[in-house]
Amino acid sequence: MPETKVVDARNTFCPGPLMELISFMKRAEVGDQMELLSTDDGSASDVPQWIAKVGHELVTKEKIDDVWHITVKKVK
């Protein structure tokens, strides 16, 4: 099972959640997953853009009770 780390970036604004994700990606091993929690709607669109640009995998993205749960897998 890949490791899934939860990173709680709730109540921070762009680019806070994205930078949390990027610092995780820098340290993670290929195959690791992280679930980013964010209350920032801007980040919900910006984070997938970054993932696509850099070439990682967006696993899931859903909003539950005003919190975005974005799961990302490091693929390279």
Add this chain to the structure above:
Amino acid sequence: MASMVASVAAASGDEVTVFFSMNALQYFTKDNAELAAPEEGEFGRLIGTEGVPAFRKLFEQAADLGDARLLACSMALDLLKITPEDLTLEFGPATGLTAFLSDAEDGRLLSF
């Protein structure tokens, strides 16, 4: 805004060089490590009170996560009577405007 662009671009794989001059440099001296950025209008106030990452942290992340180069303007250093060693973040060598512009001429230049 400069710190946001620098950190996101650098962490996305772009080659980033930040040239600090004029009033910007004083916020990075060891004596002013806690000096707050001036609040510019409503947005400056909001950024100070809401959970927006601090500009020093973002420049640090730009350098750590994305290998951004932070360069201090030699003229500004001279006027402040300091050297890059007196600055808090990992700054590169003192750099003149001519050197920076020729280094950046093939890239996108954003001015803040």
